[in-house]
Amino acid sequence: MxxxxxxxxxxxxxxxxxxxxxxxxxxxxxxxxxxxxxxxxxxxxxxxxxNALARSLTSKRSFTVGLLTDDTYGRFTLPVMAGISEGLIDQGVSVFLCTVEDNPELAKVHVDAMLDKQVDGIIATGKRIDKPLPVDLSHLPVPVVYALTVGPGEAVTLVPDDDQGARAAVEHLIAQGRRRIVHVTGPGSFRVVHERAHAYAETLQAAGLAVDDAAILRGSWSERWGHDAVATLWSGKDQPDGIFCGNDQIARGVIDALRERNVDVPRDVSVVGYDNWEIVAEQTRPPLTTIDMNLKELGRQAGLALMRLVNGEAVEKGLWKLPCTLVVRGS
Amino acid sequence: MxxxxxxxxxxxxxxxxxxxxxxxxxxxxxxxxxxxxxxxxxxxxxxxxxNALARSLTSKRSFTVGLLTDDTYGRFTLPVMAGISEGLIDQGVSVFLCTVEDNPELAKVHVDAMLDKQVDGIIATGKRIDKPLPVDLSHLPVPVVYALTVGPGEAVTLVPDDDQGARAAVEHLIAQGRRRIVHVTGPGSFRVVHERAHAYAETLQAAGLAVDDAAILRGSWSERWGHDAVATLWSGKDQPDGIFCGNDQIARGVIDALRERNVDVPRDVSVVGYDNWEIVAEQTRPPLTTIDMNLKELGRQAGLALMRLVNGEAVEKGLWKLPCTLVVRGS
DNA sequence: GATCCGTGAGAAACCCTTTTCTCATGGCCA
DNA sequence: TGGCCATGAGAAAAGGGTTTCTCACGGATC
Incomplete structure (x- = not known):
């Protein structure tokens, strides 16, 4: 050495x-x-x-931030983290990763370790927007930003704009000439389910289309549920010509079920998913048109917002809803 | 403040x-x-x-390690990272996360930033075992450990024991009384596909069962492929009574296809998956028996191995194959 | 009563870099 | 020729700890 x-x-x-x-x-x-x-x-x-350590000692800036997550399996957290890391490296900032699961003591240990190491700020991120991390970050000596997880009201919190995303999906279906559009989505216990369903209903209404509560089918976030939902829908009369799905897995189940019934996608029915999980969306036949939440960009913005707070610059508090993008493929 | x-x-x-x-x-x-x-x-x-910074200045130990990954979407990296973070926090060590994609310049910037911050060591991890990171880490002033990605021969590299895992899967099928066991797996371009297929063949042979090259079906890592493979298998005569799948998604496709054909799992055919991806394995009907690669434990071991290197303790060089676990569910 | 030694605590140096303050030098102007 | 000022560079302190070395003190020993 x-x-x-x-x-x-x-x-x-x-x-x-x-x-x-x-x-x-x-x-x-x-x-x-x-x-x-x-x-x-x-x-x-x-x-x-x-030596950055010696430099930090005098400058009071460590060019280091902490990243807290409660997620060890999810597929949403990794792009967010990648975005944070990517957005901050330009400024020479490195990111401490901490996985805290649902363990408050562990979380406290991690936060203390980060503070001891003089992080300039902390980003909290999680697997579910409507579930807070198991630790209170509201009275720390450094600024905190929340991404994809709820923070206290006065904090800066970044989430995808579910309203706008769902709206874009439904508007796309309408633009395709669809008139009988249903919504097949996840469990009602998720906040995003409500938001997307609400936006779905509003968009239909704004277009002068009939809104029927029965047209919102709640189930699990699985292919199976998409499959089953189609079975239900096609067992009655008055089948839909457009299906907005709560995520890509459901959409995939829907499309597979339609094909099994010889319903052509997109000729007879248009389908839009949510998440743009490429390994699902691109494998679907036809490839899935879906909503991308731009999670990496969200992470990047979270990182930049934190640095602005660190530098004492003005940052708008509260909920930041970041735009989603419609990715048009074949469905 | x-x-x-x-x-x-x-x-x-x-x-x-x-x-x-x-x-x-x-x-x-x-x-x-x-x-x-x-x-x-x-x-x-x-x-x-x-102040950990001030302390590190004299002690020459920052209690900080760098974690490099080229993965922003995968589901394997997150548990490994969680294991590293969890295994090291006991020693007061924090982990710098760096996402480098396939970008060599970016990777170099990150590595330099970490070295400037006096990391005690570096862990390289990636989305695919047979693909190295886009940066050479072999002449750094700090020790390096590789997890789930290839390092140079003399380095410490931790990977799941695919041989043992595949063996356990096939032995389980044999123990269930299955005799005509096929292997439905992913693309031949993946090294793990070869290793698992090889172990599959050897285990059959050791049990005195017939080994047929045609019984190894290579395709993609998707449910669809599992589905299609069953279609192929059931189109001929001599159907298998045991199916070892290269991952859980394939297994799920296989099981779904079998149910559609009114083939009862596990009465008529036993199925074993690979990965223990709970969101897939537990949702399958019946729930999937599968191989868990213990990735979190792998991460933990990687962290501990690195700390031993940092402390100048003896660590066995070369490839560490960590045991997989058979998780028995209903299939 | 003088010497010795163990004890408890502080002075100072060190880790590496930045920053403020001071100072020597030389040219220019009166 | 004396005084001023701009210039370029260094001494020293600071940042927050750790560590080595020194020293004052008091009790035991001869």
Missing amino acids: PERVTIYDVAAAAGVSTATASKALNDTGRMAVETRDRIRRVARELGFRP | PERVTIYDVAAAAGVSTATASKALNDTGRMAVETRDRIRRVARELGFRP
């Missing part, structure tokens, strides 16, 4: 003091151009990289 | 020097028991927490 090169080494090699070396490398202070260039050249030759 | 309490505050409040305060709190040095207790009590009352 090679010894690390310190600024003392650079200063000695360039024949100057560490003060001068520091100023040369940070482009501060006043000095002859030749001196600055010489020091920089020496530093480069020696492969000098400043 | 409350001001942070430093050891100077503690020392002043207790009427001692910072040297004495430090020794009292770290249980080092010699001093009267009353002095030590008094300092500790004062520290507790003031809510003193040492």
Whole structure:
């Protein structure tokens, strides 16, 4: 293991003091151009990289943030984390990852460890928007941002705009000339189910289409449920010509069931999913038209918002609803 | 934002020097028991927490490790990361998360940022065992451990024992009295496909059962493929009574297809999956018997191995194959 | 009563970098 | 020729801890 090169080494090699070396490398202070260039050249030759710890000690900024999640399996958290990491690296910020499950003591240990390490701020993220993390982050000495999980009212919280997403899905179906549009979605215990269902109903109404409570079918987030829902729908009369599904798995079940009944998608029925889970959406036959929540972008924004708070810049408090995108494929 | 309490505050409040305060709190040095207790009590009352940055500066240990991943969607990486985080927090170690996708420049920036922050070591992990990260980690000033991704030969690399896992699956089928066992698996371009297929064949042979190359069906990692494979298998004569699937999604497709054909699982055919992806395995009807790769445990071990390297303890180099577990459910 | 030694605590140095303050130098102006 | 000022660079302190070394004190020993 090679010894690390310190600024003392650079200063000695360039024949100057560490003060001068520091100023040369940070482009501060006043000095002859030749001196600055010489020091920089020496530093480069020696492969000098400043010790961020020592630097943080004086600057009071560690260029480090903590990321708390209660999710170990979900597929929503990873893109959010990737977005955070990607959005912050430009500013030289690194991200501490902490998985806390539902364990309050563990969460506290992690938060304390992060604070001891002088994180500049903390991002809380989770597997379910309507479930808070098992730890109170509201009186910390650093700013906190919430992404994909609820925070206290006065906090900055970023979530996908379910209303706009659902609206876009239904509007797309209407634009395809569909008039009898049903909504097959997940369990009523999820907040997103209500929001999407509400937006669905409003959009129909705005288009002058009939809204029927029975046209909202709640079940589980599974292919099976999509399959079963089609069985129910096609057992009565008055079959729909458009189906807005609460997620891509349901949509896939719906499409498979339709094909089994020789109902052509998209000729006879148009289907729109939710999530743009590529491994599902692209495998469907035909490939699934669906709503992308832009989770990576959400993560990036969360990171940037946190840095603005850290820098003392003004940030609008409250719920930020980030736009979803309709991804048109073949269904 | 409350001001942070430093050891100077503690020392002043207790009427001692910072040297004495430090020794009292770290249980080092010699001093009267009353002095030590008094300092500790004062520290507790003031809510003193040492600044880890300042501490790291002298100790040369940051109690921080870097975690590199190229995965932003996969479902394998998250449990590994959770295991690492969980395994290291006991030692007060925090984990820097870096997502590098397939971008070598980005990866280099992240690695440099971590080294600047004086990480004690680095863990590389990825979405696919047979694909390396887009950055060379072999000449770093800190130790490196690879988990779920290939490292150079002399490195410590942790992967699930696919041989043992596949063996356990097939042995379970044999123990159920099955004799005509086929293997429906993923694309031949994946190394795990070869390993599992090889173990499958060997286990059959060891049990004195016929091994037929045509009994290994390679396709995609999807339910659809499981479905299609059953269609193929049941179109000929000589149907199998046991099916070992390359992952849970395939297994689910297989089981669904069997039910559609009125083939009873597990009465007529036993099915074993791979991955123990609970959202799939538990939703299957009947619930899926499958192989759990214990990824969280793998992550934990990776973290512990890295800390042993950091502490200069002996660690066996090379490939560590960690045992998989058969999870018996209803199939 | 002088010497010795163990004890408890503090002074100071160190980790690495940044930043403020000071100072020597030399050119310019009066 | 003396005083001023701009310039370039270094000394020193700070940041928050840890660690080594030193020292004052009091009791035991001879």
